[in-house]
Amino acid sequence: MNVTVRESTGFTAVIKYNCTGIDISQLGVFVNESKFDGCNFEENTEENNSIRLNCISIENNAGKNWTFSIIQTNFNEQIVVNQSFTITLSPLSLNSIKNLTIKIDEDISFATIFIENCTSIANLEYLVVQCNVNDSEYEGLSEDCSIICSDIEPGSIYDSSLIRLPIPIFDQFNQTFEEEHRSILYETGITKNSFASLVEIQILELDRVTNLQFNDTSNSISFDCPRGNYDSILLTCFAQDQSCSTNEKTLNLTIEHCSNETSIVSLSSLITQGVSYKCNAFTNKFDFRQVKSDNLTVKTCKSKSIDSYRKKKQTFLVHLALQSASLDNPSMFQYLNTTNVSLDLSIHSDYDSIESVCSVDSNTIDQTSNICSNLTITNPPQCSTNIQLKTIRGCNYFCYFTTKKTNYTQKISKNYSVTICKKDLKTMNKMTNFILS
Numbered sequence: 001m002n003v004t005v006r007e008s009t010g011f012t013a014v015i016k017y018n019c020t021g022i023d024i025s026q027l028g029v030f031v032n033e034s035k036f037d038g039c040n041f042e043e044n045t046e047e048n049n050s051i052r053l054n055c056i057s058i059e060n061n062a063g064k065n066w067t068f069s070i071i072q073t074n075f076n077e078q079i080v081v082n083q084s085f086t087i088t089l090s091p092l093s094l095n096s097i098k099n100l101t102i103k104i105d106e107d108i109s110f111a112t113i114f115i116e117n118c119t120s121i122a123n124l125e126y127l128v129v130q131c132n133v134n135d136s137e138y139e140g141l142s143e144d145c146s147i148i149c150s151d152i153e154p155g156s157i158y159d160s161s162l163i164r165l166p167i168p169i170f171d172q173f174n175q176t177f178e179e180e181h182r183s184i185l186y187e188t189g190i191t192k193n194s195f196a197s198l199v200e201i202q203i204l205e206l207d208r209v210t211n212l213q214f215n216d217t218s219n220s221i222s223f224d225c226p227r228g229n230y231d232s233i234l235l236t237c238f239a240q241d242q243s244c245s246t247n248e249k250t251l252n253l254t255i256e257h258c259s260n261e262t263s264i265v266s267l268s269s270l271i272t273q274g275v276s277y278k279c280n281a282f283t284n285k286f287d288f289r290q291v292k293s294d295n296l297t298v299k300t301c302k303s304k305s306i307d308s309y310r311k312k313k314q315t316f317l318v319h320l321a322l323q324s325a326s327l328d329n330p331s332m333f334q335y336l337n338t339t340n341v342s343l344d345l346s347i348h349s350d351y352d353s354i355e356s357v358c359s360v361d362s363n364t365i366d367q368t369s370n371i372c373s374n375l376t377i378t379n380p381p382q383c384s385t386n387i388q389l390k391t392i393r394g395c396n397y398f399c400y401f402t403t404k405k406t407n408y409t410q411k412i413s414k415n416y417s418v419t420i421c422k423k424d425l426k427t428m429n430k431m432t433n434f435i436l437s
Contacts, residue, residue: 001013001014001015001016001085001087001171002014002015003087003171003172006087006089006090007089007090008061008062008063008089008090008091008092009056009057009058009059009061009062009089010038010054010055010056010057010058010089011055011087011089012052012053012054012055013052013053013087014044014047014050014051014052014053015050015051015052015053015070015085016047016049016050017049017050017051018049022051022072022081023072024041024042024043024051026072026073026074026080027041027051027070027071027072028070028071028072028073029053029055029068029069029070029071030068030069030070030071031066031067031068031069036055036068038055038056038057038058039053039054039055039056039068040053040054041053041054042054053070055068058089060119060120061089062089062090062091062092062120062121062122063088063089063090063091063092063121063122063123063126063164063167063177064088064089064122064123065086065087065088065170066086066087066088066089067084067085067086068084068085068087069082069083069084069085070082070083070085085171086170086171087170087171088167088168088169088170088171088177090177091121091122091126091164091167091177092120092121092122093180094121094162094164094180094181094182095182096121097115097116097118097121097162097182098116099115099116099117100113100114100115100116100162100184101113101114101116102114102184102186104152104186104205108152108153108154108205108207108227108228109150109151109152110148110149110150110151110152111148111149111152111158111186112146112147112148112149113129113146113147113148113149113160113162113184114144114145114146115127115141115145115146115162116145117145118141118145119145121164122164122167123167124140124141124143124145125140125165126164126165126166126167127140127141127162127163127164127165128140128141128162128163128165129141129147129149129160129161129162129163129184130160130161130163131147131149131150131158131160132149132158132159132160133159133160133161133183134159138161138163153207153227153228153229154205154206154207154226154227154228154229154230154283155206155207155226155228155229155230155283155285155288156228156229157185157186158184158185158186159183159184159185160183160184160185160186161181161182161183161184162181162182162184163179163180163181163182164179164180164181165179166178166179205288205289205291206226206228206230206283206284206285206288206289206290206291207226207227207228207230207283207291208226208281208283208291208292208293209223209224209225209226209233209281209282209283209293210223210224210226210293211223211224211262212279212281212293216320216321218266218268219266219267219268219271219320220264220265220266220267220268221235221264221265221267221279222262222263222264222265223262223263223265223281223293224262224263225258225262225263226258226283226291229285230283230284230285230288231256231284231285231286232254232255232256232284233254233255233256233258233263233281233282233283233284234252234253234254234255234281234282234284234290235251235252235253235254235255235265235279235280235281235282236250236251236252236253236279236280236281236282237250237251237267237270237271237277237278237279238250238251238277238278238279239272239275239276239277240275240276240277240278241275241276241350241407242272242275242350243350243351243352243383243405244347244350244351244352244382244383245272245274245275245347245349245350245351247272248270251267251270251271251277253265253267253270271320272320272349272350273320273321273322273323273348273349273350274320274321274322274323274349274350274351274403274405274408275320275349275350276320277320280292280293281293320349321349321408321409321411322349322350322351322403322404322405322408322409322410322411323347323348323349323403323411324348324401324403324411324412324413324414325345325346325347325348325351325354325385325401325403325411325413326345326346326348326413326414327343327344327345327346327401327413327416328343328344328345328346339390339391339392339393339420340388340389340390340391341388341389341390341391341418341420342386342387342388342389343356343386343387343388343389344385344386345385345386345387345401346385347385347403349403349411350405351383351403351404351405352382352383352404352405352406353380353382353383353384353404354380354384354385354387354401354402354403354404355376355377355378355380355401355402355404356375356376356377356380356387356389356399356400356401356402357374357375357376357399357400357401357402358374358375358376358389358391358397358398358399358418359374359397359398359399360372360373360374360395360396360397361396361397361398361417363396371392371394371395372392372394372395372396373392375389375390375391375397375399377389387401391418391420392420393420394420395420396417396418396419396420397417397418397419397420398415398416398417398418399415399416399417399418400412400413400414400415400416401413
């Protein structure tokens with residue numbers, strides 16, 4: 001038998017015979033003792049003692065050996081000739097695969113490659129996958145046409161290859177169908193088929209930052225670095241309730257070097273006390289989708305609002321306590337000879353308002369006098385850091401300042417001693433003395 005045309009579902013062959021003659025009307029092709037209707041015979045006018053056999057519609061045998069019998073019967077339906085033949089049909093090209101999927105596990109540690117109906121290409125023994133073209137090893141497909149590539153890392157581009165090994169041609173001695181390769185690249189989320197370039201693209205997501213924690217003693221954030229390859233980590237915090245502070249409400253820190261262990265980032269120079277921040281870490285790499293960190297809520301001080309923040313998703317919450325105010329340059333008030341006192345305060349956190357309370361120091365005034373009274377300013381202008389006091393000559397005061405903000409624990413400053421000189425004092429020692437106690 002000499003095969004002149006070979007395809008994946010059919011062939012044409014010239015078959016020689018050494019008998020005096022054959023009536024092609026008495027010939028039939030049988031497969032497993034059943035007649036196959038996809039073949040017909042023709043006289044071969046180009047060569048004596050030969051016939052031409054044409055077969056089509058041979059299903060599910062691409063790249064496989066197909067065995068058939070030619071049977072000749074006489075007018076009494078008796079078998080005169082029964083000769084078996086085996087031909088290897090052409091395999092399908094790997095480029096004919098329409099459904100090749102790659103699934104990355106949730107932990108991004110292995111990839112499962114699945115080729116739908118792979119046995120339509122060739123026998124499983126000739127289909128293998130090279131998980132990494134830089135590695136000479138390859139593995140065969142399982143019976144469900146899949147293979148698992150392990151030890152992958154997030155943020156990496158893997159160049160794998162589907163290989164159809166050389167297939168021996170049974171009817172031609174020492175001849176094979178050539179080996180064929182199809183590249184499989186995977187690097188992030190949706191599979192794209194490109195038959196022209198024989199490339200499969202699967203996007204492998206970057207790994208995410210995990211175990212975010214806030215240390216309210218050092219005002220630092222710690223986290224576990226993502227696995228695999230990435231360019232940088234962007235730490236972003238948004239102020240949620242900033243009131244009077246003029247500091248930046250959005251904080252961005254880029255971390256380019258992160259070890260495999262826990263990384264610690266100080267926020268001391270960036271954050272504003274008395275503000276709640278919503279923070280996330282993002283893993284970044286060029287041409288990859290940015291990946292947000294795990295959600296985490298951190299409580300760093302007692303606040304009525306913290307429970308509501310816990311219910312929000314996508315949140316790493318840093319809730320910073322208020323800080324007490326202090327008096328600017330207290331020494332400049334030592335020699336004032338006025339009852340109108342203007343105090344400028346240094347504010348060390350965010351706030352809604354500053355309340356001032358000045359209590360009469362009963363130990364340093366004339367006990368028989370009742371002209372001295374306590375001074376309290378409870379509603380100063382919004383976000384004001386200047387306190388205006390209307391004092392009384394001859395009265396001594398202890399003053400303190402309360403930093404206030406809704407849903408935060410208020411903070412009270414240390415006491416300041418204020419002495420207003422009497423109207424008839426003539427010496428320097430009897431003039432206004434304003435000192436920090």
